[in-house]
Amino acid sequence: MTLHVKLVVDTADAPALAEFWAAALGYVVEDNSALIDSLLAAGRLPPAATAEHGGRRVFRGLAAIRHPEDPYEETTGIGTGRRILFQDVPEPKTVKNRLHLDVHAGEEGREETVARLEGLGARRVEEVDRGPAGHWWVMRDPEGNEFCVA
Structure with a gap:
């Protein structure tokens, strides 16, 4: 089912x-x-x-x-x-999310997507480059929830 x-x-x-x-x-x-x-x-x-x-x-x-x-x-x-x-919810966010969204923009569109999301109110946290395993940005939405742009 x-x-x-x-x-x-x-x-x-x-x-x-x-x-x-x-x-x-x-x-x-x-x-x-x-x-x-x-x-x-x-x-x-x-x-x-x-x-x-x-x-x-x-x-x-x-x-x-x-x-x-x-x-x-x-x-x-x-x-x-x-x-x-x-x-x-009444309580504020206090710790890292246990679940997050991955937004897939592709190698060619990653930087453009990150910049567009910053324009909407998101912020960059950390760039991660694991070579063949992947390259992405960890970001936060306007309320501080983590998500990744790969």
């Missing part, structure tokens, strides 16, 4: 980090505003569970991005394919 999975990232500001990663990966930030409006209208969601971000209503402390070519539910905005979810 094959299972459907998605990656969930703990955040301090889910909508902002979702926007960073959508721009970094070429993904789309999910628009759940129609779902939120219908839940509010039906009294199934308290207004305190929502917030305003980028001119639309969002779930407070939650955001998601999806691959632009993957299917999604038009009435909810929720992707049914490759997704990354972001959820606010």
Whole structure:
């Protein structure tokens, strides 16, 4: 049996980090505003569970991005394919991630991709050159989560 999975990232500001990663990966930030409006209208969601971000209503402390070519539910905005979810947590990040993303740009595109990600708010941490085993940059997203660009 094959299972459907998605990656969930703990955040301090889910909508902002979702926007960073959508721009970094070429993904789309999910628009759940129609779902939120219908839940509010039906009294199934308290207004305190929502917030305003980028001119639309969002779930407070939650955001998601999806691959632009993957299917999604038009009435909810929720992707049914490759997704990354972001959820606010009360505690700050304190140690190295135990899981991270590897962004594959290829030898020719690595420096250009690193520079583009820096322009979005990421920062370089360390360049790693293991010869035939690989060459990559360790970076941090705007909240300090480590990822690699190879």
